[in-house]
Amino acid sequence: MNLKKIHHIAVICSNYEVSKDFYVRVLGLTPIREVYREERDSYKLDLEVNGQYQIELFSFPNPPARVNNPEGAGLRHLAFEVDNIEVEVQHLRGVQVEVEDIRIDPWTQKKFTFFKDPDGLPIELYEC
Structure with missing residues (x-):
């Protein structure tokens, strides 16, 4: 392939x-x-x-509801690369989107966080 x-x-x-x-x-x-x-x-x-x-x-x-929490088999989440995670989290919270606290990836030392779309699909922001 x-x-x-x-x-x-x-x-x-x-x-x-x-x-x-x-x-x-x-x-x-x-x-x-x-x-x-x-x-x-x-x-x-x-x-x-x-x-x-x-x-x-x-x-x-x-459509049937998405299996969520605990995670079901299939697509786990959608991830977007961002330049400045703090700015993006501030934007999301400013429009009333619930966002998890920013964490540090233990292997890459990069910042990331999660939030959900209106149907509960987990979306990740990953700072590169």
Whole structure:
């Protein structure tokens, strides 16, 4: 195999408008295109992350809840690299997002923290 990079990450949300607001307004991701797929009664919003990666935000009627705490098998979390974690944590707390205390990775000595999207998907900020 010759994998080059992650092309996109797909996230299914329970309330499309709430999650769209969170990923666009709170996290600052840039919408690329939004389509409604009538045959699935589903929206799909493509989001750009700093011009490099893409997150696909989906709505589906009545998706099952995500297994969380204790962690279930599958995707554990979504992680974003940031330059200054304190600034980003201050922003999130300023828009009423609950953020864990900043920790230090014992192997890399880098700062990181976690918060959750509206459906409880864990999101990590990692300072590089």
